[in-house]
Amino acid sequence: MITLALSKGRIFDETMPLLEAAGVRVLEDPEKSRKLILPTNRDNVRVVLVRATDVPTYVQYGGADLGVTGLDTLIEHGSQGLYQPLDLGIARCRVSVAVRSDFDYANAVRQGSRLRVATKYVSIAREFFAAKGVHVDLIKLYGSMELAPLTGLADAIVDLVSTGGTLKANQLVEVERIMDISSRLVVNQAALKLKQAPMRELIDAFARATEGNRA
Numbered sequence: 001m002i003t004l005a006l007s008k009g010r011i012f013d014e015t016m017p018l019l020e021a022a023g024v025r026v027l028e029d030p031e032k033s034r035k036l037i038l039p040t041n042r043d044n045v046r047v048v049l050v051r052a053t054d055v056p057t058y059v060q061y062g063g064a065d066l067g068v069t070g071l072d073t074l075i076e077h078g079s080q081g082l083y084q085p086l087d088l089g090i091a092r093c094r095v096s097v098a099v100r101s102d103f104d105y106a107n108a109v110r111q112g113s114r115l116r117v118a119t120k121y122v123s124i125a126r127e128f129f130a131a132k133g134v135h136v137d138l139i140k141l142y143g144s145m146e147l148a149p150l151t152g153l154a155d156a157i158v159d160l161v162s163t164g165g166t167l168k169a170n171q172l173v174e175v176e177r178i179m180d181i182s183s184r185l186v187v188n189q190a191a192l193k194l195k196q197a198p199m200r201e202l203i204d205a206f207a208r209a210t211e212g213n214r215a
């Protein structure tokens, strides 16, 4: 049995066409079912549904043989024990710094004052501001980052941006782009050795199905 860890929502939705190209069809809709283990048309493949931030953990410790996770989540988790054979090119977005439209970010950075930054992406933010030589106080949040500058919790946020619609709706502006993000296939190294043939088959099928996304 091969177990694939996915999170509900965009990762699940954007992985489905890749699985189908590999001849794997998930037999239940996660939005309609309460089940966490979903069967597929293939007796030897199943999907487990976990929180997006838990995908690397499941794969690292062998709760799943492979999984799909955003590069943002992967960097924050760390990649120890995880083989990363493929950039799938799905769920594309970027990690950026954003502030209130009336906040003078350039001036705050130039003056060398401490910047209060709220984010779920503490490692990415720490490394980015350290490389710029900007002193920051990082405030860890788990969601709704956009609220932090609006309530005075922080001067800036480090968050995911795609269309920019969420920032705009909250009168925030993107002031720096830190990195581009897409989702990666992560594989448990021991599982790859123990179940080599079926794992390779699935990885190769994912590679073929996403060739165009990397070009």
Ligand SMILES: Nc1ncnc2c1ncn2[C@@H]1O[C@H](COP(=O)(O)OP(=O)(O)OP(=O)(O)O)[C@@H](O)[C@H]1O
Binding pocket: 007, 008, 009, 010, 011, 051, 052, 053, 054, 069, 070, 071, 072, 073, 091, 092, 093, 142, 160, 161, 162, 163, 181, 182, 183
């Ligand atoms: N607006 C977006 N456009 C494109 N890709 C995105 C967007 N937002 C997030 N992503 C990517 O999809 C991944 C999963 O995001 P999703 O919103 O499904 O989970 P989450 O709610 O952030 O995770 P958790 O529930 O663990 O906090 C992110 O890690 C990121 O790589």
Ligand SMILES: O=P(O)(O)OC[C@H]1O[C@H](OP(=O)(O)OP(=O)(O)O)[C@H](O)[C@@H]1O
Binding pocket: 143, 144, 159, 160, 161, 162, 163, 164, 165, 166, 167
């Ligand atoms: O630039 P945009 O196109 O507006 O996308 C950016 C938003 O998308 C993500 O949230 P999502 O919609 O996934 O909500 P969630 O993370 O709270 O589930 C992310 O956390 C941003 O808030």
